[in-house]
Amino acid sequence: QVQLQESGPGLVKPSETLSLVCSVSGGSLSTFYWNWVRQPPGKGLEWIGSVFHSDTTNYNPSLKSRLAISADTSKTQIYLKLRSVTAADTAVYFCSRGFTARSLDLWGQGTLLTVSS
Amino acid sequence: SYVLTQPPSVSVAPGQTARITCGGNNIGIKSVHWYQQEPGQAPVLVVYDDTHRPSGIPERFSGSNSGNTATLTISRVEAGDEADYYCQVWDDHVVFGGGTKVTVL
Numbered sequence: 369q370v371q372l373q374e375s376g377p378g379l380v381k382p383s384e385t386l387s388l389v390c391s392v393s394g395g396s397l398s399t400f401y402w403n404w405v406r407q408p409p410g411k412g413l414e415w416i417g418s419v420f421h422s423d424t425t426n427y428n429p430s431l432k433s434r435l436a437i438s439a440d441t442s443k444t445q446i447y448l449k450l451r452s453v454t455a456a457d458t459a460v461y462f463c464s465r466g467f468t469a470r471s472l473d474l475w476g477q478g479t480l481l482t483v484s485s
Numbered sequence: 486s487y488v489l490t491q492p493p494s495v496s497v498a499p500g501q502t503a504r505i506t507c508g509g510n511n512i513g514i515k516s517v518h519w520y521q522q523e524p525g526q527a528p529v530l531v532v533y534d535d536t537h538r539p540s541g542i543p544e545r546f547s548g549s550n551s552g553n554t555a556t557l558t559i560s561r562v563e564a565g566d567e568a569d570y571y572c573q574v575w576d577d578h579v580v581f582g583g584g585t586k587v588t589v590l
Binding site: 403405412413414415418426427428429462464467468469470471472473475476477478 | 486516518520522526527528529530533534537539571573575577578579580581582583584
C-alpha cells in the first residue's frame with residue numbers, strides 16, 4: 369500500500385527559502401506525476417506544481433518564479449523549494465499522486481508551514 | 486487561466502440528496518474530479534473522470550458533467566458526509582474550484 373508523508377521545518381522566516389520533503393513508501397515514483405498542493409488556514413486548495421520522471425516539471429504560473437520541484441527516484445522522495453517566502457505562503461502543504469486524467473488519488477497527511485519572524 | 490466556480494455552501498437534511506455544482510467554460514469537454522475534505526484531514530478523491538468512483542467510495546456519490554456545469558450528487562445524505570467538497574480539472578495545470586461546504590441539518 370503506497371503511503372505519502374510530508375516533512376519540513378514548521379517555521380520559516382520571511383524572505384528565506386521553504387524546503388519540504390515528501391517520502392513515498394510502498395511503491396516507486398515511476399509512471400506517476402507527483403504534486404504539491406497547499407491550503408492556507410481557512411481557505412481552499414491551491415495547486416503548486418508537479419514532477420514526472422524526476423526531470424519534467426509543471427508549475428503554477430503564480431509561483432513559478434520562486435519555485436523548484438524535484439524528485440529522487442532512488443530515495444522515493446519528492447522535494448519542494450519555495451524562495452523568498454512571505455506570510456502569504458503560510459499553509460498546510462500536501463503532496464499527492466497524479467492518477468487518471470490528472471486527478472489526485474493519494475495524499476499525504478500534510479505539514480503546516482508558518483512564515484513568521 | 487481557467488476558472489471553476491462552486492457555491493460556497495449547500496445545506497441538506499439527512500436522507501435527502503445534495504447536489505454540488507462546478508461551473509466552468511465548456512467544462513463538459515474536460516474530465517472533472519471531486520474531493521471530499523473533512524476538517525483537519527487531507528482531501529479524498531470521491532469521483533474522477535466525471536463519473537468514476539475510486540475503490541471504497543460509496544455508490545451514494547455520483548458525478549455528471551455537461552455543457553458549462555459539472556455536478557457531484559450525494560444521495561441519502563448521512564451526517565458523516567458533512568465536509569468541504571472541491572472540484573478539479575486539468576487545463577495545462579491542475580485547477581481547483583473554490584470549494585463548497587456541505588452542512589447536514
